[in-house]
Amino acid sequence: MNNYDPIQALSHLAVVSDYFLQVTLDKNGKVISSDSGIGPIPTFFDNKEKPIYFSDCFVPSNWGKYESQRIKAWRNSHQSFTVDLQKIVHPQGEIVDTKWEFFFVSDDFGTCLGIGHPYSQPMPYNLGLGDFFDSTTSEGKQIIDSILEDKLLGFWEFDLTNKGDKISQGLGHMLGYTQDELSGTTPISWQKHIHPEDFPNLLRDLGSHFKTTGNIPFKKEFRINQKTNQTIWALGFGKTIEWSSTGRPTKILGCILDISDRKKQEIWLKEHHYFLKELAFEQSHTLRARVANILGILEILDSEPQNNESKRLVQLIKRETKLLDQSLKKSIKESVSKNKSMEDVIS
Incomplete structure (x- = not known):
């Protein structure tokens, strides 16, 4: 497979999609090929061979941005480059913000095939790319999002x-x-x-x-x-x-x-999940056990003869210890709930 074969496969996906856009430009900005969503719609009086240029498809001032990214990619020996362009919608003349990735498809690095998509509009439910790219499934959304995020x-x-x-x-x-x-x-x-x-x-x-x-x-x-x-x-x-x-x-x-970034996040979630489980175990088995010991000691002291001041202090400590035990119960319950939510996210 030479470098252009897989790009052609990706280009084909763009042609059959109602969401993705496709255009091939030469070094002078002339449109060599494109899908129906690029460029003005020819009228009855137009010559069939009438050429279409960059300025017919995008805001003319974007050409400098496009050229800058192309030259930068060429000098750094990159096989592609990304650029945001303002697409002209014909015949209304409206402007739509679009994101593109252009691939070099000629030896002089002048001819570029671009795959683009609008990013100011919500993604449609069906991109028309078949079951493999079905955007209604989590896998399809992940694949599409990964491609659009240049991964x-x-x-x-x-x-x-x-x-x-x-x-x-x-x-x-x-x-x-x-x-x-x-x-x-x-x-x-x-x-x-x-x-x-x-x-x-x-x-x-x-x-x-x-x-x-x-x-x-x-x-x-x-x-x-x-x-x-x-x-x-x-x-x-x-x-x-x-x-x-x-x-x-x-x-x-x-x-x-x-998908390394997503995997790193999953690993962090799992580590945080285990930390919460250990914390809940510590609270339920260690801290509450100590609180129970304190309450047992206070019961013994309460049964011994005491003056009024000592008795008041014992009752005060007992009440605060019971409040502490209630707080621990609530904290444990919240930890268990968070762990369950975390397990649902990880699974």
């Missing part, structure tokens, strides 16, 4: 017939490979970077995808070990795009997303 690590393709494994340059760089290694003839397998503890479950879920003839998309959370020995959490997903005449899978195409 897409790269693409992968596996040819089951020839046992060929191909990855995009972005994924290769994330794994720690140099440009020379990615450009070489030796194939690079991203599967060997999967954490050994996660690999069996990943194969099991992939097998389930095959057994349902692709009706259940493959998606799995797992850890990736980079060449630098650093570990990140990833969400891999994909679909079988080619089947043999006998119904056997022959080629799979998918993406990998970075």
